[in-house]
Amino acid sequence: xxxxxxxxxxxxxxxxxxxxxxxxxxxxxxxxxxxxxxxxxxxxxxxxxxxxxxxxxxxxxxxxxxxxxxxxxxxxxxxxxxxxxxxxxxxxxxxxxxxxxxxxxxxxxxxxxxxxxxxxxxxxxxxxxxxxxxxxxxxxxxxxxxxxxxxxxxxxxxxxxxxxxxxxxxxxxxxxxxxxxxxxxxxxxxxxxxxxxxxxxxxx
Amino acid sequence: xxxxxxxxxxxxxxxxxxxxxxxxxxxxxxxxxxxxxxxxxxxxxxxxxxxxxxxxxxxxxxxxxxxxxxxxxxxxxxxxxxxxxxxxxxxxxxxxxxxxxxxxxxxxxxxxxxxxxxxxxxxxxxxxxxxxxxxxxxxxxxxxxxxxxxxxxxxxx
Numbered sequence: 001x002x003x004x005x006x007x008x009x010x011x012x013x014x015x016x017x018x019x020x021x022x023x024x025x026x027x028x029x030x031x032x033x034x035x036x037x038x039x040x041x042x043x044x045x046x047x048x049x050x051x052x053x054x055x056x057x058x059x060x061x062x063x064x065x066x067x068x069x070x071x072x073x074x075x076x077x078x079x080x081x082x083x084x085x086x087x088x089x090x091x092x093x094x095x096x097x098x099x100x101x102x103x104x105x106x107x108x109x110x111x112x113x114x115x116x117x118x119x120x121x122x123x124x125x126x127x128x129x130x131x132x133x134x135x136x137x138x139x140x141x142x143x144x145x146x147x148x149x150x151x152x153x154x155x156x157x158x159x160x161x162x163x164x165x166x167x168x169x170x171x172x173x174x175x176x177x178x179x180x181x182x183x184x185x186x187x188x189x190x191x192x193x194x195x196x197x198x199x200x201x202x203x204x
Numbered sequence: 205x206x207x208x209x210x211x212x213x214x215x216x217x218x219x220x221x222x223x224x225x226x227x228x229x230x231x232x233x234x235x236x237x238x239x240x241x242x243x244x245x246x247x248x249x250x251x252x253x254x255x256x257x258x259x260x261x262x263x264x265x266x267x268x269x270x271x272x273x274x275x276x277x278x279x280x281x282x283x284x285x286x287x288x289x290x291x292x293x294x295x296x297x298x299x300x301x302x303x304x305x306x307x308x309x310x311x312x313x314x315x316x317x318x319x320x321x322x323x324x325x326x327x328x329x330x331x332x333x334x335x336x337x338x339x340x341x342x343x344x345x346x347x348x349x350x351x352x353x354x355x356x357x358x359x360x361x
Contacts, residue, residue: 035258035352133332139359141359142255144348
């Protein structure tokens with residue numbers, strides 16, 4: 001009867017401990033998703049095409065080494081950039097870019113003020129971001145973010161009007177289920193409000 | 205002896221003695237498979253700026269990351285650029301991209317993205333230099349790595 005000298009350790013709860021560890025690792029090892037502002041750099045070409053751009057079609061954003069901002073020679077805050085950019089892009093004061101030899105047409109989807117002294121058409125509106133070499137990267141990203149936000153907002157608005165869904169929702173749907181009809185819509189919105197951002201040589 | 209027989213005879217219980225082994229196996233699998241090849245940062249960990257209009261980077265295997273930040277040694281000023289496990293100069297960026305391309309299949313090269321993880325205090329000059337180098341070798345898809353948030357005011361001042 002009393003043969004047992006050392007009682008065996010109950011291993012029944014080992015599974016629980018292991019499960020606990022397993023869940024801990026499952027939860028903690030979720031990798032930090034790498035996200036950011038996506039940009040496509042312009043290709044380098046040997047031939048510099050001579051393009052004449054009217055001054056009113058360019059929104060000049062200049063930022064100096066003290067992180068101070070000038071938009072069209074007026075001192076503004078970063079948070080103002082989005083509004084100014086939207087106003088500028090969506091102005092629609094003139095004719096659009098001629099496509100396939102056809103003359104450009106006025107913007108029929110713009111909700112802007114149609115100010116003749118601002119941009120002609122979203123497809124012509126260029127945003128120029130000139131930074132100083134000493135500007136901090138945080139500021140630079142903030143401005144890029146505001147410009148991106150302006151475009152996204154305009155695309156969202158147009159998308160809601162045309163398709164009843166926001167642009168973000170369309171992109172989301174396309175991610176989950178890429179269909180041809182969605183792609184057409186997204187491309188259409190991108191064509192209506194193309195992102196034209198130029199970054200001239202930084203101020204030395 | 206008869207007292208041992210009083211239990212009703214039915215289905216014997218399934219032994220759960222091997223359950224810990226199975227769970228441990230799973231545990232080890234997850235422990236091993238989720239270890240990422242996290243590059244050891246030789247520079248100070250970049251404090252990423254905050255942005256609201258972020259896009260997730262798709263195809264993680266096609267992303268090459270360039271880190272920009274201050275040196276760990278506080279006496280050394282200026283921005284340092286790190287790729288993989290070494291600190292490089294701006295002019296070495298193309299060779300890094302070439303070596304990254306060599307690891308991928310040819311048809312995947314055009315989908316490759318360069319993610320720039322830079323400290324918010326870094327100067328734009330460095331970033332623009334890197335961008336210029338990337339343009340030179342036609343690595344045109346870039347992403348400014350940021351963390352998601354709406355309060356942009358921490359990015360500057």
